[in-house]
Amino acid sequence: METTGPIPFAFFVLALLSSHFLAVEVGGCSPSGWIRGQTPPPGQCNTGDQSECCKNGEEYPIFRCSPPVNSHTRAHLTLNSFEKGGDGGGPSECDNKYHSNDTPVVALSTGWFNHESRCLRNITIHGNGNTAVAMVVDECDSTQGCDDEHDYQPPCDNDIVDASRAVWEALGVPKDNWGWLDITWTDA
Numbered sequence: 001m002e003t004t005g006p007i008p009f010a011f012f013v014l015a016l017l018s019s020h021f022l023a024v025e026v027g028g029c030s031p032s033g034w035i036r037g038q039t040p041p042p043g044q045c046n047t048g049d050q051s052e053c054c055k056n057g058e059e060y061p062i063f064r065c066s067p068p069v070n071s072h073t074r075a076h077l078t079l080n081s082f083e084k085g086g087d088g089g090g091p092s093e094c095d096n097k098y099h100s101n102d103t104p105v106v107a108l109s110t111g112w113f114n115h116e117s118r119c120l121r122n123i124t125i126h127g128n129g130n131t132a133v134a135m136v137v138d139e140c141d142s143t144q145g146c147d148d149e150h151d152y153q154p155p156c157d158n159d160i161v162d163a164s165r166a167v168w169e170a171l172g173v174p175k176d177n178w179g180w181l182d183i184t185w186t187d188a
């Protein structure tokens with residue numbers, strides 16, 4: 001008994017292929033690899049601003065892409081120091097300078113940072129029922145981590161707006177809740 005002739009089978013394969021590519025297209029962004037965490041050497045991994053440290057043997061996804069940007073791009077707001085000696089590491093990538101945490105500045109995940117294309121431009125952030133404007137000064141690296149250069153912190157997620165305390169203040173978030181917030185953002 002023949003149940004699958006060559007033509008239905010061809011359609012089946014086509015449907016399978018197109019749904020696969022559609023899923024990748026709509027999902028927009030899959031991991032481009034994984035890195036294995038190693039225990040930070042003594043004195044490494046500054047845990048200020050609730051920074052996470054890599055765990056030995058844990059696998060962390062890396063991303064070269066971020067979800068597409070639209071007028072209400074969903075993201076997670078995190079807290080970062082852009083000052084010298086803070087948990088942000090070296091000076092900001094856009095201008096090779098440190099920034100006061102009293103100024104509203106952010107680092108974006110690698111895909112959104114998009115090879116410095118948003119450097120020193122403002123984005124508008126909606127969160128906690130409020131709106132804030134912040135300048136992009138740095139990259140939150142989604143492609144590397146768990147090494148000396150990244151203070152043994154995991155790679156950034158691909159949907160992060162990593163913000164100075166001025167941004168959290170502008171959004172009116174109570175200090176006890178600083179660190180993780182669902183937001184949307186768009187180019188200002």
Ligand SMILES: *[C@@H]1O[C@H](CO)[C@@H](O)[C@H](O)[C@H]1NC(C)=O
Binds near residue numbers: 120121122133135
């Ligand atoms: C970004 O916003 C700040 C504060 O509102 C403003 O002073 C600055 O001119 C803006 N920068 C750009 C490039 O639009």
